Amino acid sequence: MNLADELRTAAAKIRVLAGQATETPWTTHWNAQEYELIGPSRPYPIAQWTYAVATWEPKASEQRAECDTADADYIAAMHPLVGLALADWLDETARNSEPFGQITTFAVEMARTINGGQP
Structure with missing residues (x-):
């Protein structure tokens, strides 16, 4: 070749x-303790990552900020x-x-x- x-x-x-x-573009967002990779017309996540974070605010936001979401964010961008x-x-x-x-x-x-x- x-x-x-x-x-x-x-x-x-x-x-x-x-x-x-799945149809694009993809985005990520938090849903309680799940960090989800979603597509625009899909009714459920393409993929999701579960983190041990609080389920109440403001503690949940504080703990989410410490989570390593780099892989999901990269996948969404690509x-x-x-x-x-x-x-x-x-x-x-x-x-x-x-x-x-x-x-x-x-x-x-x-x-x-x-x-x-x-x-």
């Missing part, structure tokens, strides 16, 4: 995964529309490289990471 094909393969994989995912933009970039990079035969190392590394490793 040549480098442009690696980029196209990664773009196709991202498009399939994004197409199967929703499928971001994936589709990445797929477009990979395809465009592959298309533009063909006349010149050059692809940046970054694009190849990105594609190989998505594809699961070396070609």
Whole structure:
């Protein structure tokens, strides 16, 4: 497989995964002791994390501020529309490289990471 094909393969994989995912954009919010990842039209959370926090204010807000919600916040920021933009970039990079035969190392590394490793 040549480098442009690696980029196209990664773009196709991202498009399939994004197409199967919940409608976007995603957001996070607190619901009692649950930190939830939600989509705009889904009646229940995409994912949720349970924390041992108080259920009454102001103690609940104080304890929530100390919770590590970084993974959920990252997942929300990297929703499928971001994936589709990445797929477009990979395809465009592959298309533009063909006349010149050059692809940046970054694009190849990105594609190989998505594809699961070396070609």
